[in-house]
Amino acid sequence: MFIKVRITPGTISGRDLVKKLVEVCPVDIFAEDEGDLLIVEENQDECTLCNLCIEAAPEGAVQIIKLYED
Numbered sequence: 001m002f003i004k005v006r007i008t009p010g011t012i013s014g015r016d017l018v019k020k021l022v023e024v025c026p027v028d029i030f031a032e033d034e035g036d037l038l039i040v041e042e043n044q045d046e047c048t049l050c051n052l053c054i055e056a057a058p059e060g061a062v063q064i065i066k067l068y069e070d
């Protein structure tokens, strides 16, 4: 596990925003369950660091944490 995707609790609400995040990620790291946003744990390492999720979400809501040094 080299990448951790973290959602700041309480920052993602509303079906439109959840849907947008599910759609924007090219490697399916986000999923929706009854209106809630889920992180698909096993897909996190596929993250391409494209930042599309960060741009789609309110500031500070999504964090992509690199668990390694460059």
Ligand code: SF4
Pocket: 005, 024, 025, 026, 027, 028, 029, 046, 047, 048, 049, 050, 051, 052, 053, 054, 064
């Ligand atoms: S940075 Fe890109 S690949 Fe990584 S979780 Fe966000 S949208 Fe998905």
